[in-house]
Amino acid sequence: MGDERARLEAVYRETYGQITAYAARRCHSPQDAADVVAETFAIAWRRIGELPDGEEATLWLYGVARKVLANHYRGEVRRQALSVELDAEMADLYGASPDSGVEVKAIAQIFRALPDDDRELLSLVAWECLDRQEIATVLGLSRNAVRIRLHRARRRFARALAEADVRFRSESRLIPAERQL
Amino acid sequence: MKNIDDIDEITRALARVEPGALGGRPSDAGARTLLASITAEEPGPPVAHPPRRHRPRRLVLGLAGAALLAVGIVMAQSLVQSGVSPSYAVTKDPDGVVYVKVRDFHDAAGLTKQLAELNVPAIVDYAPPGKWCKEPRGTYVEDIPRGLYSVPENIPGEETSRGWQMRINTKLFKPGQTFVWTIGEEGTTTILMNDPVAPCVLVPDESHKVKEEKPDYLTATKKGHSLAGFRVDEKTVGEVLPELRKRGLKVTYLIMGIPEGNPGGFGELRTQTAPVGDDWIVWEAEESIRKPGVIRLLVTDKRYDKNPVYGGPRDNVIKE
Numbered sequence: 001m002g003d004e005r006a007r008l009e010a011v012y013r014e015t016y017g018q019i020t021a022y023a024a025r026r027c028h029s030p031q032d033a034a035d036v037v038a039e040t041f042a043i044a045w046r047r048i049g050e051l052p053d054g055e056e057a058t059l060w061l062y063g064v065a066r067k068v069l070a071n072h073y074r075g076e077v078r079r080q081a082l083s084v085e086l087d088a089e090m091a092d093l094y095g096a097s098p099d100s101g102v103e104v105k106a107i108a109q110i111f112r113a114l115p116d117d118d119r120e121l122l123s124l125v126a127w128e129c130l131d132r133q134e135i136a137t138v139l140g141l142s143r144n145a146v147r148i149r150l151h152r153a154r155r156r157f158a159r160a161l162a163e164a165d166v167r168f169r170s171e172s173r174l175i176p177a178e179r180q181l
Numbered sequence: 182m183k184n185i186d187d188i189d190e191i192t193r194a195l196a197r198v199e200p201g202a203l204g205g206r207p208s209d210a211g212a213r214t215l216l217a218s219i220t221a222e223e224p225g226p227p228v229a230h231p232p233r234r235h236r237p238r239r240l241v242l243g244l245a246g247a248a249l250l251a252v253g254i255v256m257a258q259s260l261v262q263s264g265v266s267p268s269y270a271v272t273k274d275p276d277g278v279v280y281v282k283v284r285d286f287h288d289a290a291g292l293t294k295q296l297a298e299l300n301v302p303a304i305v306d307y308a309p310p311g312k313w314c315k316e317p318r319g320t321y322v323e324d325i326p327r328g329l330y331s332v333p334e335n336i337p338g339e340e341t342s343r344g345w346q347m348r349i350n351t352k353l354f355k356p357g358q359t360f361v362w363t364i365g366e367e368g369t370t371t372i373l374m375n376d377p378v379a380p381c382v383l384v385p386d387e388s389h390k391v392k393e394e395k396p397d398y399l400t401a402t403k404k405g406h407s408l409a410g411f412r413v414d415e416k417t418v419g420e421v422l423p424e425l426r427k428r429g430l431k432v433t434y435l436i437m438g439i440p441e442g443n444p445g446g447f448g449e450l451r452t453q454t455a456p457v458g459d460d461w462i463v464w465e466a467e468e469s470i471r472k473p474g475v476i477r478l479l480v481t482d483k484r485y486d487k488n489p490v491y492g493g494p495r496d497n498v499i500k501e
Contacts, residue, residue, distance in 0.1 A: 005220050012216050017203025020212075024204050025197050029321050029372050037205075038215055045219045049433075049452025050397075063471075084328060086211030093204050094197065094321075108195050126192035129201045140471050154188045161191070 004048050011057050012041060018128070019061055020090065025127050026069060030090035038086070040065040059137045062128065066120065066138070110160045118153035125150065271295045277352040282336055283345055289364065301351050303360040306381035313386035314363050319374035322358055329353040329373070330360075347371070398467035401476055404501055406468055408476065413466045414488055414495045418480060419459030421466070430476045437464065443485045445492025452477065465490045 020037050027033040043064050044051055052060050111119065124130045124138060132150070136143045193200045205212055269292045270282040279301050283292065289307035296303045306314055330349045349360070357376045401408040407430060413421045425432055434457050438448035461480045465488075469475040479490055491498045 008220060009216065013207045016205060016207035016212055020204030021198040021202060022204075028316070029370075031372065032370065034211075038219075041215065042219050045222070047452070049435075084330070085209075086215055089205050089209050089211040104194060107191060111192070111195055122188070122192045123196075126189045127196045127198075127200050137471075154185055157192070158188055 007051070008041075008045055008048060011044065011051060011061075015058050015061055018058055019065055020093065022062060022065055022128060023069075024090060024093040025123065030094050031087050033093070034086045034090045036065055036068050037090070039068045043068070056137070059130075059134055062124070062130075062138045063140065070116075106164065107161065110164050111157065114153070114157055114160065117149070118156055121146070121150050121153045122157060269295070271299060271301075273299045273351070277350060279349045279351055281347055281349065283364065284336070289362075292362075299351070301349060301360065302354055302358065303362065304378055304381075305362045305364065308363050308381075308383065311385060312383040314381035315379075315384045317379075318361065318381070319359075319376070319378040322373040322375055326353045326355075330371075397470055398477055399470060400499075401466040401468035403499065407474070408466050408468070412495075413463045413478070414490070415484075416463050417459060418457055418461045418463055418478065421463050421478065422459075425476055430474055433475060433477045435467075435477050435479050437479055437481050437489060439481060439485060439489050443487060443489055445487075445489060447479075447489045458482065464488050465495070 016037075019040055020033070023033040023036040023040075024030070027036060040061060044061060050060075051057060111122075114122075120139075121135065124135045130138065132143050132146045135141075135150075136146045139146065141149070198204050207213070207216070269284060269288060271279060271292070273279045279296075279299055281292075281296070287307055289305040293303065293305045296305070308314060328350055330347060336346045359374055359376055359378050361370075361372050361374050361378055363370050363381070399406060402411060402413055403409065407428065408424075411424050422432065433452055433454050435452050436450040436457070438450045440446065440448070457480055461482050462484050463478050463480050465479045467477045467479065469477065481489070487493050488495055
């Protein structure tokens with residue numbers, strides 16, 4: 001019992017930053033993100049026996065968070081112990097909205113209209129920076145299935161952008177300033 | 182058509198938290214409170230398994246989902262009809278703190294009216310299955326005052342219903358802010374927005390739908406599975422392990438909790454990889470979907486009069 005608690009605490013310290021980032025990137029509001037984070041770690045505690053060690057723990061938690069997000073609805077996911085403090089901390093992550101600028105806004109809209117599975121694949125690559133094997137673990141798919149689906153997802157996104165005739169003056173406008181190479 | 186690098190670069194630009202960067206810090210107050218509240222409870226148990234019935238597995242899953250939904254809805258309706266509880270209740274104490282309980286998701290108009298009478302700036306909309314209000318309806322308030330609201334939580338004593346309650350301190354609303362609730366069987370969101378908030382225009386939207394979770398484990402001893410042809414039920418762990426080894430399978434143990442009188446069905450006490458006694462009893466073996474090659478043995482430390490997994494002999498349920 002004490003061991004399990006120490007184990008969750010260690011995993012929490014290791015993964016909290018990644019799981020909060022995952023939730024904030026996908027939820028419209030800080031409150032929703034806080035819900036997803038809380039429920040994800042609550043599930044980790046309930047299923048502590050299944051929680052893998054090391055790097056695998058992060059991937060396992062991404063998988064859980066993804067299901068929580070899919071099932072998310074306020075009445076069930078909200079936990080009693082959640083605090084307004086946590087909401088406020090999550091809100092800090094929402095300071096700089098990526099959707100500023102007309103072009104990015106239009107692209108974001110097209111991105112949101114993609115099928116859920118496409119969006120998640122593209123996001124795991126571009127936002128969580130996972131490789132195919134890691135994505136396969138998160139989604140419970142084979143590596144080959146990930147490769148094929150990712151290819152299709154990229155193609156669909158590219159086509160949707162082309163169809164919407166979204167223009168950007170230059171690629172670099174889309175890259176956040178601090179990431180410019 | 183853009184190439185792959187472009188697509189990934191475009192996707193990266195959409196990230197709210199910079200790609201690869203970390204979000205919150207586990208040392209922050211809210212994060213620490215959350216961890217403490219999670220580990221304040223016992224880990225493991227609250228999973229309960231009713232005994233398995235004689236039906237194809239897929240069907241059981243489908244029905245289980247549907248039944249669960251029906252129970253939630255039926256319960257809400259019967260509460261309303263019997264007059265035990267109204268579909269919603271709003272009370273305000275002298276400090277300006279409002280308590281809201283919502284049990285029926287349909288009466289958005291009634292709730293809106295009552296909130297308005299108590300000077301809570303709120304908009305409530307009902308979203309029928311498969312629809313949701315078109316977003317965005319307004320901008321989100323980012324600095325939410327401490328103590329403005331408690332998070333929605335279960336109504337004590339009605340944990341199995343889908344109703345929820347929350348506390349709102351109306352004195353902490355700033356002018357020009359509105360609480361926006363969208364409620365439906367498929368989901369409820371509560372978001373604090375800046376005025377003006379656009380009225381709800383219902384559009385087809387499946388993203389709030391409760392998706393059926395796929396199981397993480399399947400019965401391993403059935404045809405076509407990793408222990409096909411080898412029965413484990415009612416054997417001892419010592420009798421089962423050699424076969425698992427022979428087939429090159431790894432083992433974990435689900436320690437079952439058996440309710441008083443062994444009526445059929447069991448709880449999960451814990452899952453462990455540490456060995457259990459060779460004389461423990463195995464009631465079924467399951468294979469992990471996520472990790473092929475891992476078997477989970479459902480075990481108890483002593484023999485019971487009948488198989489708790491099936492509420493009797495396995496043969497009564499699985500015939501193949």
